[in-house]
Amino acid sequence: MSSSFIEEVSFEENHWYRITREMLDKAGIKINGGQPWDIQIKNPDFFKRVMQEGSLGLGESYMDGWWECERLDMFFHRALLAKLDQQLPHHLKDTLRVAAARLTNLQSRKRAWLVGKEHYDLGNDLFSLMLDPFMQYSCGWWKTADTLASAQEAKLKLICDKLQLAPGMTLLDIGCGWGGLAQFAAQRYGVRVTGVTISAEQQKLAIERCADLDVTILLEDYRDLNEQFDRIVSVGMFEHVGPKNYATYFNVVERNLKPDGLFLLHCIGANKTSDHVDPWIDKYIFPNGCLPSVRHIAEAHEPYFVMEDWHNFGADYDRTLMAWNERFLTAWPQLAEKYGERFKRMFTYYLNACAGAFRARDLQLWQVVFSHGVADGMRVPH
Numbered sequence: 001m002s003s004s005f006i007e008e009v010s011f012e013e014n015h016w017y018r019i020t021r022e023m024l025d026k027a028g029i030k031i032n033g034g035q036p037w038d039i040q041i042k043n044p045d046f047f048k049r050v051m052q053e054g055s056l057g058l059g060e061s062y063m064d065g066w067w068e069c070e071r072l073d074m075f076f077h078r079a080l081l082a083k084l085d086q087q088l089p090h091h092l093k094d095t096l097r098v099a100a101a102r103l104t105n106l107q108s109r110k111r112a113w114l115v116g117k118e119h120y121d122l123g124n125d126l127f128s129l130m131l132d133p134f135m136q137y138s139c140g141w142w143k144t145a146d147t148l149a150s151a152q153e154a155k156l157k158l159i160c161d162k163l164q165l166a167p168g169m170t171l172l173d174i175g176c177g178w179g180g181l182a183q184f185a186a187q188r189y190g191v192r193v194t195g196v197t198i199s200a201e202q203q204k205l206a207i208e209r210c211a212d213l214d215v216t217i218l219l220e221d222y223r224d225l226n227e228q229f230d231r232i233v234s235v236g237m238f239e240h241v242g243p244k245n246y247a248t249y250f251n252v253v254e255r256n257l258k259p260d261g262l263f264l265l266h267c268i269g270a271n272k273t274s275d276h277v278d279p280w281i282d283k284y285i286f287p288n289g290c291l292p293s294v295r296h297i298a299e300a301h302e303p304y305f306v307m308e309d310w311h312n313f314g315a316d317y318d319r320t321l322m323a324w325n326e327r328f329l330t331a332w333p334q335l336a337e338k339y340g341e342r343f344k345r346m347f348t349y350y351l352n353a354c355a356g357a358f359r360a361r362d363l364q365l366w367q368v369v370f371s372h373g374v375a376d377g378m379r380v381p382h
Contacts, residue, residue: 016047027082029075037074039067055085059280059353063345072349073322076356124205126339127178129331130324134180135205138236138266139317139365148323151316156184159233161381162309162369163262165189169230172196172256174222175237179206179215186213194229196220223248228258238267242290243275246300253370254304262371263305268317269293269364285350297368305370309380314364321355 021031030038041047043066049057061067069075079085131137132152140151141158159181165171167190173182176195179202185191192214197203198221206217222237232253241249253263273293282289301307325348332344357363369380 014044014047016051017044019051020047023084023087024079027078027084029078036071037069037078039069039075041067043067054279056279056283059284059346059349062349063284063342065345072352073318073325073355073359076353077359078356080357080360080362123338124178124201126335129334130328134184135178135209136180137177139268139313140320140323141313142316142319143313148320148327151320151323152180153184156181157188158381159235159264159266159367160185160189162367163231163233163264165191165231167191170194170228172225172227172229172232174225174232174234174253175240176202176206176217177236178202179209179217181233181235182206182215182217183210183213186210186215191231194218194227196222196225223252225252225256227256229256230258230261232257232261232263233266234264235266236268238265239289239291240286241292242288243292243296246292246296247303250300250304257372259372262308262369262374265297265366265368265370267292267366269297269312269314269366271362271364281350284346291363297366301370306373307368308371308374308378309367309369311367311380311382312364313367314358314361317358317363317365318355321351321358325351325355 017031024031024039028037032038032040043061043064046061046066049061049066051057053060127135127137132140132149134149134152134156136152136155139155140148141155142151143154145151145154163171165185169189169191171182171185171191171193173185173193173195176182176197179195182193182195186193193210193216195206195210195215195217197206197217197219200219203217203219206215210217234253238249257263268291270291270293273295275290277290298307328347328351336344354363358365369378371378
């Protein structure tokens with residue numbers, strides 16, 4: 001009698017196994033199956049852990065080596081298309097986290113710096129190896145691109161063209177990352193850039209990158225900004241603002257934008273309005289983050305701006321994330337000693353889970369252009 005048969009029999013006797021199998025069957029995912037999206041179970045306690053702890057149990061059990069999957073991106077694509085995430089139980093901690101998000105400001109001035117320390121300060125070595133030459137940690141624009149580098153350069157050009165940048169203008173970059181957009185805009189469009197970040201590691205590299213350019217990089221909370229700019233851009237930062245601060249955020253942008261200025265918001269978006277945050281992502285990747293919905297953005301901007309254009313290219317994030325995953329794995333031999341195997345499992349899980357979510361159109365990527373009201377309207381390039 002084969003060991004795999006014995007394992008299957010023991011699984012069959014497990015109440016938690018039967019529930020898990022029935023759920024996965026809805027997505028065409030098999031336990032110990034032969035397809036790349038099937039899961040291979042290494043620890044029989046996996047079933048109880050996932051059924052009791054939901055998303056957090058699924059992610060942590062993978063980090064612990066309790067299960068494997070050849071193509072995690074395919075697994076999550078199928079699982080999310082079948083809406084299995086809505087069928088997982090909500091752990092008490094998840095319920096408390098949602099309640100806390102509603103009752104308290106998780107992105108207060110004091111707490112806002114946490115994501116910088118926990119994620120963006122992981123190490124410039126990691127991000128330099130994983131990202132493109134402009135170190136863009138946001139969705140690329142793959143309309144005519146065939147490489148990560150060309151997709152990110154096309155995204156930067158798209159942003160600058162939508163903002164109608166011209167020599168001599170001033171540009172504020174809220175959440176400037178490692179300075180790639182600031183460098184691009186200063187070099188190619190002749191603008192003077194002020195970038196703001198809450199990550200010390202990002203500021204350090206951004207200053208080095210833009211050393212010979214008319215660029216200033218500040219380590220500062222966006223709420224402290226008080227200067228007029230011709231143009232404002234914010235890429236991949238609004239996800240960290242939080243619903244309790246959306247009105248403040250748009251008020252800050254309005255305060256810092258000249259009357260004839262333009263503002264471009266580039267952010268990941270959720271299909272439904274909610275304070276819910278995936279507990280695994282919140283704990284291990286982006287603490288205190290929250291994805292805005294169309295309603296969130298619509299209501300928050302209404303007192304301040306005219307919405308000139310809304311562009312969704314969320315499907316391009318799938319390809320971007322898979323490119324990051326490939327580069328991360330290629331670079332892993334240079335990173336392994338510093339970061340360790342558990343970090344590798346965590347980071348690949350994160351990249352592939354997100355890729356599957358965008359592929360299933362469970363998440364979106366929006367670029368929204370705002371103004372105080374352009375007299376003759378705008379013709380925004382797409």
